[in-house]
Amino acid sequence: MPRAAGQIDPKKSEAILEAAQDLLSERGLQVSMAEIARKAGVSKQTLYNRFPSKTEIGQALARRRSDAITAPLREPGDPLRVLTGFARAMIEKVCAPERAVSLRGVALMSAEAPEVARAVYEGGPAESLRRLSAWLAQQHAEGRLVVRDPDAAAEMFSGMVLGHAHLRHVMGVPHPVFDIDAKAQDAAIRFIRAFSA
Structure with missing residues (x-):
């Protein structure tokens, strides 16, 4: 048609x-x-x-990645299941070997094209944090978790999940082998214990 x-x-x-x-x-x-x-x-x-321009392309690519990472936040379910899914998606998108080159590329371009790097950050990582923060605020409002500062908690959870993975990728340092599902679930369990209602 x-x-x-x-x-x-x-x-x-x-x-x-x-x-x-x-x-x-x-x-x-x-x-x-x-x-x-x-x-x-x-x-x-x-x-x-x-x-x-390449700025809009970079932002669209980052937004697409953010959509994939935050997809579990749009699904109904208990906080453990949702956070485990979010963590798994984040690890898969950031720690996959083929992502190392693109992470390195963004880091290198930040000096020569800060506007592109900023657009990529805003469209991707920052957007993912905003969505996680909004989800955490909703969990707090509904009494499932106690999250008084959802922005700080979103950054904390992201840090728990990734650790130094993104730094290793940017620097070209080999990443230790680990079980993605176990790591994702462990981060979610520990986070929920810290913020349980």
């Missing part, structure tokens, strides 16, 4: 983001918008209509 005038094809946007992720991971900000369009199989005009 043909699209109506002005209707955006989500498959093209997804192709652009996939191409951008691959190219930015390989070459950082040196990659051109024309190269991203070519790899995505779209015209430069289509690319610029959806993402006017």
Whole structure:
């Protein structure tokens, strides 16, 4: 079925983001918008209509990652199950070996393009913290947990889950092997004990 005038094809946007992720991971900000369009199989005009600059691309990629990490927060369930799912998603998205290159790339670009790094942070990690904080505030309001400062608690939980994983990835230091499910559940159990109602 043909699209109506002005209707955006989500498959093209997804192709652009996939191409951008691959190219930015390989070459950082040196990659051109024309190269991203070519790899995505779209015209430069289509690319610029959806993402006017690499800043918007970076933010969209970070937002997509944040959506995946925070998906468990949108599911009903007891706090242990939800936090375990959130922790597992965070570990999988941050600690996966293929993510090391992109984390390193973001760290390196922060000096040469602080506006891109800020957009990536706001669209990804900061957004994930905001969503976790809002979920924790809701748990507090509903009497499931006692979380008087949900922003601080969200940062605490993220730190418990990741530890130094992101630093190891940025620095290219091998990460110890561990059981993702066990680590995710352990962090959730300890956090809930600390904030139990």
